[in-house]
Amino acid sequence: MILFLTYLCCVVEPDYFQIANDNIDAYYDMCVKIADNPEDC
Amino acid sequence: MKLDSKYLKSLILEVIDEATRRDVLKGLAGLAGTAAVGGTLASLYNDDEEEPESLADKSKDAPPLTQKDVEEMGLKPEEYVTSNPDAWKEPKVPYATQQGKYALDQLRVTPQNLEYYSVAPASSNTGDGYVYVDMGMLFDMADQNPEIAESIDVSQAFFNDWTLKRHYKYVFGSLAFWGTFKDPEDPLSRKLAPTFPTTTNKGESIRNVILPLAWTVSLEYWMERFIGLEARLQQYPDNTKDILMEAELTESQYFEMKARYQDVISRVSDPAIVTNPNYNPEEEE
Numbered sequence: 104m105i106l107f108l109t110y111l112c113c114v115v116e117p118d119y120f121q122i123a124n125d126n127i128d129a130y131y132d133m134c135v136k137i138a139d140n141p142e143d144c
Numbered sequence: 145m146k147l148d149s150k151y152l153k154s155l156i157l158e159v160i161d162e163a164t165r166r167d168v169l170k171g172l173a174g175l176a177g178t179a180a181v182g183g184t185l186a187s188l189y190n191d192d193e194e195e196p197e198s199l200a201d202k203s204k205d206a207p208p209l210t211q212k213d214v215e216e217m218g219l220k221p222e223e224y225v226t227s228n229p230d231a232w233k234e235p236k237v238p239y240a241t242q243q244g245k246y247a248l249d250q251l252r253v254t255p256q257n258l259e260y261y262s263v264a265p266a267s268s269n270t271g272d273g274y275v276y277v278d279m280g281m282l283f284d285m286a287d288q289n290p291e292i293a294e295s296i297d298v299s300q301a302f303f304n305d306w307t308l309k310r311h312y313k314y315v316f317g318s319l320a321f322w323g324t325f326k327d328p329e330d331p332l333s334r335k336l337a338p339t340f341p342t343t344t345n346k347g348e349s350i351r352n353v354i355l356p357l358a359w360t361v362s363l364e365y366w367m368e369r370f371i372g373l374e375a376r377l378q379q380y381p382d383n384t385k386d387i388l389m390e391a392e393l394t395e396s397q398y399f400e401m402k403a404r405y406q407d408v409i410s411r412v413s414d415p416a417i418v419t420n421p422n423y424n425p426e427e428e429e
Contacts (some may be wrong), residue, residue, distance in 0.1 A: 119313035119317035119318065120309060120312070120313055120317065120397065122313075122316075122317045122318070123266075123312055123313050123315070123316035123317035123404075124316075124400055124404060125269075126266040126267060126268050126316050126317065126319060127265065127266045127316055127404045127407055127408060128404075129266070129267040129268065129269065130263075130264075130265055130266055130267050130407070130411065132267070133263075133267035133273050133274075133350075134263045134267075134416050136273065136342075136344045136346075136348065136350060137263060137273040137275075137342045137344070137350055137352060137418050138263050138416035138417060138418060139260075139416070139417050139418060139419055140416055140417055141416065143414060143415070143416045143417075144263070144416045
């Protein structure tokens with residue numbers, strides 16, 4: 104169990120570089136929802 | 145014929161007078177000529193005036209030649225290229241990392257009573273919207289508060305030991321982390337960042353998280369660092385691998401980051417705006 108948790112914590116680390124890319128790519132969908140001027144999104 | 149000494153003397157004097165008169169006329173003509181070009185001549189001999197810039201003076205402020213420049217000019221690289229082997233490396237901010245950390249912590253605050261916020265150039269899969277105080281507004285605050293101005297400057301040192309990739313992940317990879325901030329009066333405190341609601345045109349209710357000033361500064365400095373990376377890649381093409389390795393980027397990651405940089409820079413320079421429904425003009429100082 105401990106080995107499994109260690110594996111989860113240390114080996115399966117989230118790929119924050121890919122998450123950063125995805126977050127930047129997710130801008131448009133959210134922007135058009137919340138912006139006063141969605142045409143500038 | 146025997147010459148009379150008096151006659152001879154007067155003859156000599158007459159010759160001398162004539163010679164003198166001609167010399168004076170020549171001298172006057174010479175002076176007139178000199179006066180005509182006097183400005184030019186005077187400038188040649190006038191030590192008081194600033195000397196014309198030499199080629200060396202003109203070139204002293206010019207940037208050093210790159211390997212590419214030298215090759216294009218047909219010169220010998222060993223004679224013209226800068227010999228500093230570390231010239232390709234990213235320069236460090238001249239403050240200690242701890243100073244940078246303290247300065248960035250001072251900016252982990254979120255102004256809540258602004259009428260408008262800019263839409264952050266990234267979102268997340270949490271369903272929340274993210275808004276921030278853009279650099280223009282932050283500079284306005286810095287104009288009124290010298291401590292903010294100093295913190296903006298010094299906080300860059302926080303990233304001195306960070307690769308560009310780590311910096312990128314810090315700014316965009318965990319927006320939820322930026323949802324917390326430290327109270328400057330109590331460094332151990334951590335709170336959720338303030339939010340305000342928005343209802344979309346489809347009737348959906350969304351929570352907008354206001355990112356702290358520290359996020360704005362970190363974003364701005366990431367963009368600055370990326371521009372620097374681009375410049376060094378152009379200036380030192382022979383060190384491309386070294387430069388990318390220092391930034392902790394593979395070539396494909398560099399191109400991915402470059403595409404995102406272009407997206408971000410366009411969003412930051414022409415931001416979409418969100419009105420804060422909780423804005424109270426009476427509370428504004």
